[in-house]
Structure formats: structure tokens, C-alpha cells
Amino acid sequence: MSTRDFHLTKTGQVTPCPHCGNQTNFRCRSEQCAEDCCEVWVECWECGFDPTQENIGSRYEDTWGGCNEETIPMALSVWDDLLADRPEMYDQYVARWRQANGHSTKREAT
Numbered sequence: 001m002s003t004r005d006f007h008l009t010k011t012g013q014v015t016p017c018p019h020c021g022n023q024t025n026f027r028c029r030s031e032q033c034a035e036d037c038c039e040v041w042v043e044c045w046e047c048g049f050d051p052t053q054e055n056i057g058s059r060y061e062d063t064w065g066g067c068n069e070e071t072i073p074m075a076l077s078v079w080d081d082l083l084a085d086r087p088e089m090y091d092q093y094v095a096r097w098r099q100a101n102g103h104s105t106k107r108e109a110t
């Protein structure tokens, strides 16, 4: 598992986090899921919201994984795909996520 925090310089580039409204600070995560396959996804840096938590299959898959200039945009587009133009899913994700994470609003220092 590797992680990398990154920041978007402009707002409006991606769908804001449905939980806290953040749209510039994110954390990219990469985890090996098979011998020659890694999953890469993005979560909100402010509150830790992860729309792929209930949709593991939607995570971007990459042979080598890692959080870099190639994988981050792909993972970010998954974030956007999952949240944009789907208000009904949006609410569902947030409700489930809040339930699973006990309403925590701030990420604990790691």
C-alpha cells in the first residue's frame, strides 16, 4: 500500500466531496490486489471519504500501481465518474460511508 497526498490548484476540476465539500485536497492510494495488478483510487484528504469503498470494482487497475502522474488522473476520473450526475448514488455513498466511519469529520493523523 502506498499513498500520496496531492492538491489541485483550481476548484471546479472535479466533483466536490459530498461529505465536506472539499475539491482540492486529495489522497491517492495504491494497493496490490493480485500478483500483477494494483488498484489505485482517490479519497478526500479532509474527511477521508472514499466513493470506491462500496464499489471496489470501479477502482482504476494498473499493472504496477503506485501514485504518480499517470495513475492519479485516472483515479481522479473514477472519483468524478462515481459522483458526478448521480445525485441518488451520491447520497447513498455518503450515508454508507458515514455509517462505516462513525461520522468522523477529520482524518486522524497517520
Ligand SMILES: [Zn+2]
Pocket: 017, 018, 019, 020, 021, 022, 044, 045, 046, 047, 048, 049
Ligand atoms: Zn471530504
